[in-house]
Amino acid sequence: MRIGCVKEIKNNEFRVGMTPDNAKSYVNAGHEVLVEVGAGLGSGFTDEEYVAAGAKMIDSAKEVWDSVEMMVKVKEPLPEEYPLFHEGLILYTYLHLAADRPQTDALLNSKVKGVAYETLIERNGSIPLLAPMSQIAGRLSIQEGAKYLEKLYGGEGVLLAGVPGTPKANVVILGGGSVGTNACKIAVGMGANVTIMDINLQRLAYLDDIFGARIQTLVSTDANIEKAVKEADLVIGSVLIPGKSAPKIFKKKYLKEMKPGAVFVDVAVDQGGCGETTKVTYHDDPVFIVDGVVHYCVGNMPGAVPRTSTIALTNATLSYGLQIANKGLEQACKDNDVIYSAINTYDGKLTCKNVADSYNEEYTDPRSLI
């Protein structure tokens, strides 16, 4: 198969869909790989590395789009890319169609086979192509929180770990899923006092098993949250109720009771945020202060560390990508029916139920087409 990879054109997006190592895996499997010149630079991968891996560098994105049967990307295509779609193209990337009618229509009208990372669901219910981004955001949340606790940024001037003879910082993590667990790992590693809350008792039992006496687990109730955040130096918002807006469990009234210069990192901002005072921010101006509490609410945190994010994402995408390239999308689905869950558009039909429901449109089960 001819497989392409173009430079991402979304504002401040430095990840790339394929590393040189990935290109080599596709080439070794007998495929031809076309990469747009400069596509990997934002993640620190040079054109020479792609060439050494066996890829062919192409000057224009249009030429790559026009030539390939499968395109491997990171972000959803932007309107300027819609005219580059062609019938039968396999587009393997994050799509997020439920909130993007123009893109959905463009994919349907041009009969692109849209394979979305975010809807690929494994048999055990995990979402393997989303998980790496939650791991990164969770770990980064403590790193960013530690930075904004510095006085220069409006923070209270506290070192997370403290030093002998001084108090350690108190970190409160709301939600103990992928993001929360990864935040917990880093906060514990840095030597902070960590309290983690969840509504799922099994999850709390798991966290208690792996972190033992180094953390405090608590059931997430209004009373427990209010008590914990009063003493907190850093609060991480990492709750999720799949498919719904995040519950607003970090209330505005708590802010006045908190330490001035405490920091709230709302990782759940991409689902509307779990703070009543959350507003989405961007990497170039990531924080604002409400009632003395520094808020960090960046919706695409992994974008701050594109090299790690690219490697983590492509570690997860490569194996499914190879199955699709080696067998063709149709046979790959028949051999591994998990891949059906990722197909959002096929032959002009909407084949993802959640996307179809969000537009009140007819849903077609991809199994009836393939």
Ligand SMILES: NC(=O)c1ccc[n+]([C@@H]2O[C@H](COP(=O)([O-])OP(=O)(O)OC[C@H]3O[C@@H](n4cnc5c(N)ncnc54)[C@H](O)[C@@H]3O)[C@@H](O)[C@H]2O)c1
């Ligand atoms: N900002 C970013 O760059 C970024 C990056 C990755 C993920 N995220 C977001 O982070 C959020 C968390 O993702 P995840 O992968 O950890 O999800 P997850 O499903 O693994 O974990 C969410 C946890 O929240 C818990 N929860 C639900 N309601 C709760 C409540 N009222 N109180 C306490 N806990 C509650 C759930 O029981 C679950 O354990 C999601 O909104 C995700 O989209 C944001």
